[in-house]
Amino acid sequence: MxxxxxxxxxxxxxxxxxxxxxxxxxxxxxxxxxxxxxxxxxxxxxxxxxxxxxxxxxxxxxxxxxxxxxxxxxxxxxxxxxxxxxxxxxxxxxxxxxxxxxxxxxxxxxxxxxxxxxxxxxxxxxxxxxxxxxxxxxxxxxxxxxxxxxxxxxxxxxxxxxxxxxxLKHGAKMLSRAVSCTLGEGVVAEALGEIQSRYGDVEIGSYPYFRAGYFGTTLVARGTDVARLEAAAEEIRQMIRDKGGEPIEARPEEDTEETQNAG
Incomplete structure (x- = not known):
């Protein structure tokens, strides 16, 4: 690698x-x-x-x-x-x-x-x-x-x-951090965009879901630099708190499946 x-x-x-x-x-x-x-x-x-x-x-x-x-x-x-x-x-x-x-x-x-x-x-x-x-x-x-x-x-x-x-030639492995919350995308969208603007080397995605009778959003950060990825994930957690939510650690692959099932 x-x-x-x-x-x-x-x-x-x-x-x-x-x-x-x-x-x-x-x-x-x-x-x-x-x-x-x-x-x-x-x-x-x-x-x-x-x-x-x-x-x-x-x-x-x-x-x-x-x-x-x-x-x-x-x-x-x-x-x-x-x-x-x-x-x-x-x-x-x-x-x-x-x-x-x-x-x-x-x-x-x-x-x-x-x-x-x-x-x-x-x-x-x-x-x-x-x-x-x-x-x-x-x-x-x-x-x-x-x-x-x-x-x-x-x-x-x-x-x-x-x-x-x-x-094949292997490259830098893409790592992921996922944080879920019970806030809608419309609540976090603007602040999430601001975080993304500060982390051009980290891909940040937003995935709405419906699970156990309630709506929420999973925010997934992907990147190759562990320190930058962790910093972005921490800003996402703090943003959720600032918006009145509670960050819930999640696994990226599970949340992707939930998003697809939710349509």
């Missing part, structure tokens, strides 16, 4: 996500694991299975962030066009990766299934790509430049992320 800020984006590829037929289960897992590694997830996009849209998104994101991660569209069917689209974004040819072919040939022989042309499509990568191991179903993902291409199936995606993370 270093003090360097390491940034990333997540590109979700698939018509089924945009139609609502499939509910994405990968974003939350990826965000959690990247946060643990000190890699800041800064942007998420969802695009259709359309080469031009994929190429445009990949080229924009890879120029802006340290890492780009993608999910979806690297299977055996006609609409799995991610590999070809990523190759087009880099101006590269698509090949049947020899190492991927070797692994998959062994896999299908072991399980007694034909390694047919459709399945061989899953061994394709842009020329020069590095493989991402797939301990679940063998067919690998791949890395080209700073773009990391993975399957959309959650169990496979998650396994690939865990294989990949130790090989």
């Amino acid at each position: 270093s003090d360097e800020t390491v940034t990333s984006a997540f590109l979700i590829i698939g018509n089924e996500i945009l139609s609502g037929r499939t509910k994405d289960k990968n974003l939350g897992f990826l965000a959690e694991k990247l946060t643990e590694a000190g890699i800041r997830l800064s942007e998420v996009r969802v695009v259709r299975d359309e080469e031009g849209e994929i190429v445009e998104a990949v080229n924009a994101l890879r120029a802006r962030y340290t890492y780009v991660f993608t999910s979806g569209g690297i299977g055996p069917t006609h609409d799995d066009i991610t590999c070809a689209s990523i190759a087009a974004a880099f101006g590269l040819s698509v090949i049947r990766n020899p190492e991927a072919m070797r692994r998959m040939e062994i896999h299908y022989k072991t399980i007694g299934r034909e390694f047919n042309e459709a399945r061989k499509k899953m061994a394709e990568t842009p020329e020069g790509a590095e493989l991402i191991d797939n301990p679940v179903s063998t067919a690998p993902g791949f890395i080209i430049g700073n773009v990391h291409v993975m399957a959309g199936v959650p169990s496979v995606f998650q396994a690939m992320v865990l294989e990949l993370l130790p090989k």
Whole structure:
């Protein structure tokens, strides 16, 4: 780990996500694991299975962030066009990766299934790509430049992320402090903005909730400098007292769930 800020984006590829037929289960897992590694997830996009849209998104994101991660569209069917689209974004040819072919040939022989042309499509990568191991179903993902291409199936995606993370550059870990109170956002908004203006290096968020029959607000401060984070959190606690409330220490992840459930 270093003090360097390491940034990333997540590109979700698939018509089924945009139609609502499939509910994405990968974003939350990826965000959690990247946060643990000190890699800041800064942007998420969802695009259709359309080469031009994929190429445009990949080229924009890879120029802006340290890492780009993608999910979806690297299977055996006609609409799995991610590999070809990523190759087009880099101006590269698509090949049947020899190492991927070797692994998959062994896999299908072991399980007694034909390694047919459709399945061989899953061994394709842009020329020069590095493989991402797939301990679940063998067919690998791949890395080209700073773009990391993975399957959309959650169990496979998650396994690939865990294989990949130790090989990435880790940055300064984002730390959190959360303070809840029974005051509404409208009560604390102005004073909270003043605190934020004094702590430009700390992200301060406000999350209203409804719990056990009453409304309240959880204030979450996030940053990489412990001293600055603690100072900001203490100012938030004092602000709550000044407004007639009582600060309640909370866990950031729990309060986020409550906020989502409250709508």
